[in-house]
Amino acid sequence: MSLSAASLAKIDREVSKYPTEQKQSAVMSALRIAQQELGWLSNETIQFVADYLEMPRIAAYEVATFYNMYRMHPVGKHCLTVCTNLPCRLTWENDAGAYLKQKLGIGFGETTSDGKYTLLEGECMGVCGDAPVLLVNNHKMCSFMTPEKIDQMLADLDKP
Amino acid sequence: MSEKVILNVLDHPNPGTLANYEQVGGYQALKKILAEKIQAETIIAEVKASGLRGRGGAGFPTGLKWSFIPRHFEGTKYVVCNTDEGEPGTFKDRDIIRYNPHSVIEGMLICGYTLGAKVGYNYIHGEIWAEYEMFERALEEARAAGLLGKNILGSGFDFELHAHHGFGAYICGEETALLESIEGKKGQPRFKPPFPASFGLYGRPTVINNTETFANIPYIIRNGGQKFLELGKPNNGGTKIFSVSGQVNKPGNYEVPLGLPFRDLLAMAGGMREGRTLKACIPGGSSVPVLPADVMMDVTMDYDALAKAGSMLGAGSVILIDDRICMVRALERLSYFYFEESCGQCTPCREGTGWLYRIVHRIVQGNGKLEDLDLLMDVSTNIGGRTICALGDAAATPVQSFIKHFRSEFEHFIEHKRSLDGCH
Ligand SMILES: Cc1cc2nc3c(=O)[nH]c(=O)nc-3n(C[C@H](O)[C@H](O)[C@H](O)COP(=O)(O)O)c2cc1C
Numbered sequence A: 001m002s003l004s005a006a007s008l009a010k011i012d013r014e015v016s017k018y019p020t021e022q023k024q025s026a027v028m029s030a031l032r033i034a035q036q037e038l039g040w041l042s043n044e045t046i047q048f049v050a051d052y053l054e055m056p057r058i059a060a061y062e063v064a065t066f067y068n069m070y071r072m073h074p075v076g077k078h079c080l081t082v083c084t085n086l087p088c089r090l091t092w093e094n095d096a097g098a099y100l101k102q103k104l105g106i107g108f109g110e111t112t113s114d115g116k117y118t119l120l121e122g123e124c125m126g127v128c129g130d131a132p133v134l135l136v137n138n139h140k141m142c143s144f145m146t147p148e149k150i151d152q153m154l155a156d157l158d159k160p
Numbered sequence B: 001m002s003e004k005v006i007l008n009v010l011d012h013p014n015p016g017t018l019a020n021y022e023q024v025g026g027y028q029a030l031k032k033i034l035a036e037k038i039q040a041e042t043i044i045a046e047v048k049a050s051g052l053r054g055r056g057g058a059g060f061p062t063g064l065k066w067s068f069i070p071r072h073f074e075g076t077k078y079v080v081c082n083t084d085e086g087e088p089g090t091f092k093d094r095d096i097i098r099y100n101p102h103s104v105i106e107g108m109l110i111c112g113y114t115l116g117a118k119v120g121y122n123y124i125h126g127e128i129w130a131e132y133e134m135f136e137r138a139l140e141e142a143r144a145a146g147l148l149g150k151n152i153l154g155s156g157f158d159f160e161l162h163a164h165h166g167f168g169a170y171i172c173g174e175e176t177a178l179l180e181s182i183e184g185k186k187g188q189p190r191f192k193p194p195f196p197a198s199f200g201l202y203g204r205p206t207v208i209n210n211t212e213t214f215a216n217i218p219y220i221i222r223n224g225g226q227k228f229l230e231l232g233k234p235n236n237g238g239t240k241i242f243s244v245s246g247q248v249n250k251p252g253n254y255e256v257p258l259g260l261p262f263r264d265l266l267a268m269a270g271g272m273r274e275g276r277t278l279k280a281c282i283p284g285g286s287s288v289p290v291l292p293a294d295v296m297m298d299v300t301m302d303y304d305a306l307a308k309a310g311s312m313l314g315a316g317s318v319i320l321i322d323d324r325i326c327m328v329r330a331l332e333r334l335s336y337f338y339f340e341e342s343c344g345q346c347t348p349c350r351e352g353t354g355w356l357y358r359i360v361h362r363i364v365q366g367n368g369k370l371e372d373l374d375l376l377m378d379v380s381t382n383i384g385g386r387t388i389c390a391l392g393d394a395a396a397t398p399v400q401s402f403i404k405h406f407r408s409e410f411e412h413f414i415e416h417k418r419s420l421d422g423c424h
């Protein structure tokens, strides 16, 4: 397998940030970029990244399994990670997690049957003043998520 | 309105840009240092005089930390910035990156100049991708203006700075786990000593400071350490950004002088939302002891006063808990967090955090026994101080302080198998 030329260019840019003999430093970004292209990290993908960075495959696998934002299994088209930590929970009248569970008919760690959404429980994202918050596809932070705003967000994600 | 050191950029158009930063004296400190070839000793003395203490949680004096770096060591050295904030309640560094990234860049440049380091990294928390991109843009802008790279402003000083993106691991906020993570490894803290000052990134001498710590440096050089010190109070120099979360009317970041009465901070945040009474406050992020409202109402917000009151300033993350929150459920969530985020390296932490969570969880499930409270205290005391890093202590602290101050609520839950009436 390989990644797209665009992804490889992004990885090369990351590699250039570190001393030449420290290519492994780019592994976190490289796995993120691979995941963005392919949706999740298969063993094959992790091996490709490891070989590309000339590092032991096991070390890349260790990184992929250590950090919470890597997906080690196939997921829906959109991953919604809801922060349920204490500061976000203090706004309990707006329980974004409960609302999404009910609306999508799935629990945390599950994917809707049409393969569109995966719902995940997240830890503090460092934006507690915006509670409740959720993260879409690891890249887009959504703040003050009232039921109305969640409906709007889902409608936007549903657009082709 | 009191003077601000970092968020003053919000009073000018287009915060986040170089032009905006220049409105508040941006890069003047660096220019002065380079033009006058100010000695490293002088800079460190100024930082020491400012009373600046690390804003990442431990409050270690920054000038002292810088003085530990072997300045005459000829090899490669590194400057690292810690923007990995992910401790429940903490969200100030995100706003610094959004609104004043150049103060961090200038602070790191000055640190690099002082210590003879030519490369720096800023480690940015995984979940805040938009801010990571903002920081990358600020770096581009600084490079284009000749403020980063080779021969900066014709001075002969070289410094390059890069952003490193985290990917969801609270432990990487711990400085040596962060260094491991930049090296492309699992974020497992290193045994200390050796400290990063002698064995840091890639085994080289490294200074690592919090985002807010670096952001204060340019002001200190521009205005002198004494001026910064006087913004706060003795031994607690400067302003501090407090992140206020919970059921207040205006949650958010407030930059105020250290030593401000807690009451005033609460008033700035608009007070508790209608009909709510403050029950408890965690004044420095989830790892510091919770305090009951009556104690909080009499403290001032600074390192020494909060320590005297039995808690800590931590990262200045003020979590406000109102009278409708069940302290047992609140502790259950925090205990789950430490259990989930323990890196698994040290047995007392790996196993102990699981025990703590499972016991509090069993109480919430209605299966608790009164002896469980003693068991919780016993398990937590056996984690604290027995691990490589402070995550173990951080997990023990909420358990001990919640039970200490709210024991009757725990007893009520165990006896009646539910929260206090009206609590969630
Ligand atoms: C579990 C754990 C998490 C931490 N998280 C952070 C963090 O997110 N940001 C931070 O600046 N310091 C964090 N620290 C503290 C750092 O280890 C270190 O003390 C700090 O970055 C030093 O910078 P300062 O002296 O400027 O505060 C954490 C410590 C521990 C034990």
Ligand code: FES
Residues within 6 Å of the ligand: A083, A084, A085, A086, A087, A088, A089, A123, A124, A125, A126, A127, A128, A131, A133, B087, B088, B089, B090
């Ligand atoms: S608790 Fe949700 S972002 Fe911090």
